[in-house]
Structures are given as structure tokens and as C-alpha cells.
Amino acid sequence: MSTEDESTRSAEVSPEFAAADTAAQFVEINGNRLAVEVLGPEDAPVLIAHHGAPGLGSRAEPLASFGRLADTYRVVVFDARGSGESEGNGPYSHEQWAADIDGLREWIGAEQIIMAGGSYGGFMAMEYATHYPDRVRALVLRDTSPDNSHEEKARANALASARVRVDREKLDRIFQGRVRDDDDLRDCWREILPLYDYDYDPAKVEQRVQATPYRYQAHNYAFSVNIPQYDLKAVLPSVTAPTLITVGRTDWITPVACSTTIAELVPGSRLVIFEKSGHSPQIEEADAWTKTVREFLAEVCPVPPTANPAR
Structure with a gap:
């Protein structure tokens, strides 16, 4: 691990995008029922974590990572509209997804939240921080990008990979939001999944393929409409919340350069x-990673003495 700028539950590699295996409560937010899970002390600072990959991701990803912090923080994870077990009423715009985050903040009864997200969830964490700046106490980002320039880098990385030979047509279909149905999304997802991990294990890739909840409509909208318009570089200098940015050195889809730009x-x-x-x-x-996030949050968002982490 290396650090730049101001910085300084062990787990087997598991499906980042797997469906959650615990029961959710269903909460109506902005006319759409969302699958939500809440962990941690009721009087602790609230952390809302957004999953990545619309139409492929689910609350399982942030539950596995940010759920580790539920001994200290009130952690809220959810399936975004159109993903996982949540309803799929449109629209699937960034504005709507950000409004849904704020609806969850109101529902949980928090004046301010720690906003967190990885990959596309990082897009949404930054969208929320720039649309609702007074509501954000701290911002935690992982492997994400400030604009859509990562797509060109990712496509080049995929085609140059020595790990697997990627089908260019399937790569283009998933990146351009042109998949035909859930089965086609599964096939295209299987094509690029070998690129994600530091160490490649084909068996674990297939486990992820089988575990992923496929919702092609949200995926297509995100990649054909949202990403071509996505660029937060002009507004990121206005972010006032303390911000932690984490990234893997060999991330192929949102490379280190993207996180460096955010940090700048x-x-x-x-x-x-x-x-x-x-x-x-x-x-x-x-x-x-968990130690890094804990230490950052302990510094910028300390838990009040009234909170009881033992609960």
C-alpha cells in the first residue's frame, strides 16, 4: 500500500457484485420500493454506502466492506432503483439516484451522513456530495472516476490484457449499454470479469457470474445515457467534506490516474x-483497506461518547 497527498475482516476474495444473502426491509423512497439493510448502533453517525455497477451490483458489495464498520457507525446499504431486489421504476438518472440517497437520509433520520461508494457507486457518492453538500460529513471513495475518460482507458486495458482474450463485440455492447436482455448482460459480464482481480481465479469468476443479479434496463441506461454525459471535474473543487480516495494499483477499469485526478x-x-x-x-x-477507512473516519467524524459501539 502506498499513500499520496495528506495520507498516511480479513476476507477470501468474494463476489463483489453478488446478491445479498440476508433479508432486507423494503422502503418506499420517491415512489420506488428499495431493498435496504441497516446495521449498527442507532445513535452512531450514519454512513450510507452505494454499490457499483447499476443493473449488476447490489447491496452485497457495500454490506461486505462497509458492514465491517457497523460496530461503530450506523451503516445503511441498499439496492439502487433498477438493481438487486429493488423496484425498477425509472428514471435511472444520476439526479434521481442522488435524490433516492437523500430520501434514505431523511428516512433514517440523519441531518448529515458519511457518504461512501466504490466504482459507479463512487460516481453517485460524488454526485450526492456535489448536489447535497450540506448533508455530507465525510466522503469515502473507492476505485472510481471524476468523469467518463476512464472508459477509453478501460477499453484499451481490456484489449491489451495478457490474462484473457476479450471479445471486442461483447466489450462494446456492455460498455455502450446495448445489451439485449439479462442473459446477454450475463454473457458480456462473464467476458470482462477476469480483468477485475489482482490474482485471476477462473472458478471465482464463474461464481460471480452465477451470483450476480442481472437487471439489463438499468445497466443500459447508465452506460448509454448517464456515462456519456458524466463529468464532475468542474464541481469537485467545491466539495468541502473531508474526502478519502482509495484505489487498487492494477485497477483496469478506473485506473489510478482517475483517482489521482479526483485527489487533485x-x-x-x-x-x-x-x-x-x-x-x-x-x-x-x-x-x-478497512484500517485506512477506520482511521480516516475516526479523525474526521469521531463517534460521540453517547454512542455505544458494543451494541
Whole structure:
């Protein structure tokens, strides 16, 4: 692990995008029922974590990583509209997804939250921080990008990979949001999944393929409509919340350069690079990543004496 700027539950590699295996409560937010799980002390600071990969991701990803902090923080994870077990009423715009985050903040009864997210969830964490700046106490990002420039880098990395030979047509379909149905999304997902991890294990890749909840409509909208318009570089200098940025050294889809740009734009932010991780340092270097996040939050968002972490 290396650090730049101001910075300084062990886990087997598991499916980052797997469906959650615990029961959710269903909460109506902005006319759409969301699958939500809440962990941790009721009087602790609230952390809302957004999963990545619309139409492929689910609350299982942030539950596995940020759920480790539920001994100290009130952790809220959920399936975004159109993903996982949540309803799929549109629209699937960044504005709507950010409004849903704020609806969850109101529902949980928090004036301010720690906002967290990885990959596409990082897009949404930054969207929320720039749309609702007064509501954010701290911002935690993982393997994400400030704009859509990562797509060109990712496509080049995929086609140059010595690990597997990627089908260009399937790569283009998933990146351009042109998959035909859930089965086609599964096939395209299987094509690029070998690129994600620091260490490649074909058996674990197939486990992820089988565990992923496929919702092609949300995926297509995100990649054909949202990402072509996505660019937060002009507004990131206005972020005032303390910000931690983490990234794996060999991340192929949102490379280190993307996180470096975020760190250069967000005043006083901290960038931490995990040297033996791909797109998932929260899994591949779980202990170090969790320690980094805990220490950052303890500094910028200390738990009040009234909170009882033992509960």
C-alpha cells in the first residue's frame, strides 16, 4: 500500500457484485420500493454506502466492506432503483439516484451522513456530495472516476490484457449499454470479469457470474445515457467534506490516474493506493483497506461518547 497527498475482516476474495444473502426491509423512497439493510448502533453517525455497477451490483458489495464498520457507525446499504431486489421504476438518472440517497437520509433520520461508494457507486457518492453538500460529513471513495475518460482507458486495458482474450463485440455492447436482455448482460459480464482481480481465479469468476443479479434496463441506461454525459471535474473543487480516495494499483477499469485526478480536484483530500489490488482493495487487501477507512473516519467524524459501539 502506498499513500499520496495528506495520507498516511480479513476476507477470501468474494463476489463483489453478488446478491445479498440476508433479508432486507423494503422502503418506499420517491415512489420506488428499495431493498435496504441497516446495521449498527442507532445513535452512531450514519454512513450510507452505494454499490457499483447499476443493473449488476447490489447491496452485497457495500454490506461486505462497509458492514465491517457497523460496530461503530450506523451503516445503511441498499439496492439502487433498477438493481438487486429493488423496484425498477425509472428514471435511472444520476439526479434521481442522488435524490433516492437523500430520501434514505431523511428516512433514517440523519441531518448529515458519511457518504461512501466504490466504482459507479463512487460516481453517485460524488454526485450526492456535489448536489447535497450540506448533508455530507465525510466522503469515502473507492476505485472510481471524476468523469467518463476512464472508459477509453478501460477499453484499451481490456484489449491489451495478457490474462484473457476479450471479445471486442461483447466489450462494446456492455460498455455502450446495448445489451439485449439479462442473459446477454450475463454473457458480456462473464467476458470482462477476469480483468477485475489482482490474482485471476477462473472458478471465482464463474461464481460471480452465477451470483450476480442481472437487471439489463438499468445497466443500459447508465452506460448509454448517464456515462456519456458524466463529468464532475468542474464541481469537485467545491466539495468541502473531508474526502478519502482509495484505489487498487492494477485497477483496469478506473485506473489510478482517475483517482489521482479526483485527489487533485477535491481540496484537502487523501489518496491511498493499494499495491496488491485490482478493482477491489476492500476485498483483496481487506485488513489494510478497512484500517485506512477506520482511521480516516475516526479523525474526521469521531463517534460521540453517547454512542455505544458494543451494541
